[in-house]
Amino acid sequence: MKDAGDTRRFSRRRLLWTGTAFATGVAITGVGSGAGEGDTGEHGAVRWSETYDRPNQYVECNAVVTAGDGYYLAGETGYRTGTSHGWVQRVDERGEVDWEFIDNRPGDEAPLHAISAAPDGGCVAVGDVTTHLTDESNVTAVALGQEGEFGWATEFARPWHVSMSTLASTEDGYVIGAYARSYATQGTRILLLSIDSEGTQRWIRTLGAEDAVNVCRAVLPVGDGYLVAGSTDREDDSRILLVRTDTQGRHQWDATYDVEGAYSLAHAIVPTEDGGYVLGGRTGSSTHIFRAVVLKVDSEGNEQWRWVNHVESACYDLLTRATGGCVLAGRRLEDGWLAALNDDGELIASESYSGDGEGTFESLVPADDGYIVGGRTAEFDSNDTRGWLLSVGPIAEQDAEPIEPEYSIAEQEDDSLPGFSGGAAVLGLSAGYALSRRLRSGQAGGSQRNTGREE
Numbered sequence: 001m002k003d004a005g006d007t008r009r010f011s012r013r014r015l016l017w018t019g020t021a022f023a024t025g026v027a028i029t030g031v032g033s034g035a036g037e038g039d040t041g042e043h044g045a046v047r048w049s050e051t052y053d054r055p056n057q058y059v060e061c062n063a064v065v066t067a068g069d070g071y072y073l074a075g076e077t078g079y080r081t082g083t084s085h086g087w088v089q090r091v092d093e094r095g096e097v098d099w100e101f102i103d104n105r106p107g108d109e110a111p112l113h114a115i116s117a118a119p120d121g122g123c124v125a126v127g128d129v130t131t132h133l134t135d136e137s138n139v140t141a142v143a144l145g146q147e148g149e150f151g152w153a154t155e156f157a158r159p160w161h162v163s164m165s166t167l168a169s170t171e172d173g174y175v176i177g178a179y180a181r182s183y184a185t186q187g188t189r190i191l192l193l194s195i196d197s198e199g200t201q202r203w204i205r206t207l208g209a210e211d212a213v214n215v216c217r218a219v220l221p222v223g224d225g226y227l228v229a230g231s232t233d234r235e236d237d238s239r240i241l242l243v244r245t246d247t248q249g250r251h252q253w254d255a256t257y258d259v260e261g262a263y264s265l266a267h268a269i270v271p272t273e274d275g276g277y278v279l280g281g282r283t284g285s286s287t288h289i290f291r292a293v294v295l296k297v298d299s300e301g302n303e304q305w306r307w308v309n310h311v312e313s314a315c316y317d318l319l320t321r322a323t324g325g326c327v328l329a330g331r332r333l334e335d336g337w338l339a340a341l342n343d344d345g346e347l348i349a350s351e352s353y354s355g356d357g358e359g360t361f362e363s364l365v366p367a368d369d370g371y372i373v374g375g376r377t378a379e380f381d382s383n384d385t386r387g388w389l390l391s392v393g394p395i396a397e398q399d400a401e402p403i404e405p406e407y408s409i410a411e412q413e414d415d416s417l418p419g420f421s422g423g424a425a426v427l428g429l430s431a432g433y434a435l436s437r438r439l440r441s442g443q444a445g446g447s448q449r450n451t452g453r454e455e
Helices: 425-438
Strands: 010-013 046-052 058-067 071-080 084-092 096-101 112-117 123-131 136-144 148-158 160-170 173-181 188-196 201-207 213-221 225-234 237-244 251-257 263-271 278-286 289-296 305-318 326-332 336-343 345-354 358-367 371-379 387-392 447-450
Touching: 046 326, 058 123, 071 112, 071 123, 071 371, 071 387, 084 112, 084 123, 084 136, 084 387, 096 173, 096 345, 123 160, 123 371, 136 173, 136 188, 148 201, 160 188, 160 213, 160 345, 188 225, 201 237, 213 237, 213 345, 237 278, 237 289, 251 305, 263 289, 289 326, 305 336, 326 371, 336 371, 336 387, 345 387, 358 387
Parallel strands: 058 112, 058 358, 058 387, 136 160, 188 213, 213 263, 237 263, 263 305, 305 358, 336 358
Antiparallel strands: 046 387, 058 071, 058 371, 071 084, 084 096, 112 123, 123 136, 136 148, 160 173, 173 188, 173 213, 188 201, 213 225, 225 237, 225 263, 237 251, 251 447, 263 278, 278 289, 278 305, 289 305, 305 326, 326 336, 326 358, 336 345, 358 371, 371 387
16 A cells, blocks of 8 residues: 555645535425425425535535434535545534545546545545546545544556446445446456555456446445446447446356436445345436436346336435335436335335525435435536535335326426427327336346356
8 A cells, every 4th residue: 555645645624714514595396395494394304404615616525424423525626627636524413514624636636436434433435536647547545534634545556547436335444346448448347446444455356348338336245245336338238237246356147227228327226125126327318318217126136126217317326215115316307306216116205406506416324214415506507516415304204105207398308308309298208107117027128137257
């Protein structure tokens, strides 16, 4: 492990200006009940809302994790026309800032994508760092103490250009998932990396064929191995991907799921009480217009049902519900979005939160019979985003009945829903609804399983 102080400059600074974290009005515009700030007992009610900015810079919150009586936030900050830096904040149970850490690496881009609480009360955050002089991009990890003091930082170099990374805690360290483009083959492969509690590398694996595009967005420790969720793309046919490995990151089996749309990707995976898993993500027929997707699979990766939203949307994180089903967080049209599905994959609640004008939820954690969601918000058509943390109550009753599928022509542009035009939207609604409802195992043949060896 390389001491970050040798070649990099890290600094921690407390917030010295006023107004860095302040409450913002939040409008709830989705299906179901809504409320302003303050818990009214209504489903989806906002308990409190905080935004975080820095003078003349943007701030984006990519991940949130519970930390004792507060939360750690991780993301990035910087200038849209210049470099970006890793950003970590510790906030209390009401979202008030305790301290802030900025990963100052002059000339580099070093966004942080995921964060985990450490056993000593501190945290570990991971991301990727790009060196402008060499155009190299590596996985990076940073450890901070309870008061934001710098602990250690490492970079893991490979002859590839790394993008994104995710993180999961293990009994005695962490496992990092990422993906990288090979300079030699131009293919994209999944990276799986194990480190100990001091950031020392134990092993690193690559998964996927060299001539394909394979992406990792989530890693989940499962007993004697790991599950990796993301996507695989061959000949412009992108499918949601689920990979099972052993404890050393060696491939055991994989499954792909062909969802409507050429661009499909899983962003999150969580275990269910029956031994299976729920995957959340997005799909679409273009690179910028998507719909949220949730898949339920068994322990072997066999699909049991799926749900695809009708409105332009995306799922970036999810949690299971104690009463069955799941809650997902992401984006719906221009707003931050929470939705709930029951055990059969039916929509039972949907709430939208507008923030400063538009917003996105990237991370979701449980809290006090409700949820804490983190993301970003900005005025419409503005690049000056703010980090956003929101506390809400439960969004669905224990035995809530399914609600009608979300769809409103007035809310969407003619081309914003793949497969629909403004004139044909009403005629196509019933057919689209039938196509996107849950598919029982064996009905659709949507998943393919490979038990072969690592490519």
